[in-house]
Amino acid sequence: MTKPAAFLFDMDGLLLDTERLFLQSFLKLTAQIGIPNTVAEPFFMTLVGTSSKTTSIRLAELLPQSVEPRAFETKWRDMHAQNVSKGAPLKPYVKNVLDSLADQKARMAVVTSTYGEPARHHLQHAGIFEYFEQVKAGDEVSANKPDPAPYREAAEALGVDPKDCVAFEDSDLGTQAAVAAGCLTFQIPDLRPAGKALPDLGQKVRPNLRAALKDLGLIAETTV
Incomplete structure (x- = not known):
């Protein structure tokens, strides 16, 4: 060619x-609010390749009403940033x-x-x-x-x-x-x-x- x-x-x-690091943070935080890995991990897989905007919208589908999606996402991204800062x-x-x-x-x-x-x-x-x-x-x-x-x-x-x-x-x-x-x-x-x-x-x-x-x-x- x-x-x-x-x-x-x-x-x-x-x-x-980095996707695995992002998943690790996600599973840790979702477990803290009572969402089992068997639910959270398949959901995360549907987010792979999407934009940040789409991820923000989709989080509301998973999180219980008692959890504010924006606050959850901020905490998730901060945790991921800390993990990645150690080296991806x-x-x-x-x-x-x-x-x-x-x-x-x-x-x-x-x-x-x-x-x-x-x-x-x-x-x-x-x-x-x-x-x-x-x-x-x-x-x-x-x-x-x-x-x-x-x-x-x-x-x-x-x-x-x-x-x-x-x-x-x-x-x-x-x-x-x-x-x-x-x-x-x-x-x-x-x-x-x-x-x-x-x-x-x-x-x-x-x-x-x-x-x-x-x-x-x-x-x-x-x-x-």
Whole structure:
């Protein structure tokens, strides 16, 4: 295939193993108000890949009337921020893949539903911020995933056509956004509801980023 014009990466659950930290905080707080893990965890899985705004709206569906959703969410996000401040682990092969692409002078951007300030902080703390020319965050785009706008606007910021880009996603909603934008899309599943089949959107499904780059012929077995 022709060399891609750019590589567009989701962040949470794809580059950084933050979704599990977010889940841990959620389960701890919901248990404190009497919601069992058997209810809270499946509910959390439905939030993966959604925007912060959607998460705020959906919380009211789960929480008892005695719990104010905004106060709960603030406490949840504060707890998560404290956990992440200790360091968000990189997902498998991330550093090697980014190094390999950087060696090939590939252009890279992050496309995330997380808001800009914490997103950039997480990337810097993980030591990978400098790989990316652009970070398109959830509060910096005209619409959130699954709308294709984040991927279109990330490509536009790089001065390239999204149809000439490769996108990497973990969630179904993010994959939907990248495919709709016209990107060649690899889905690398992370957290998802048990038994839920992956959507057939025309994406390629691979177990990790290394496998995706090998599929593109852009990384050798000996490099990782």
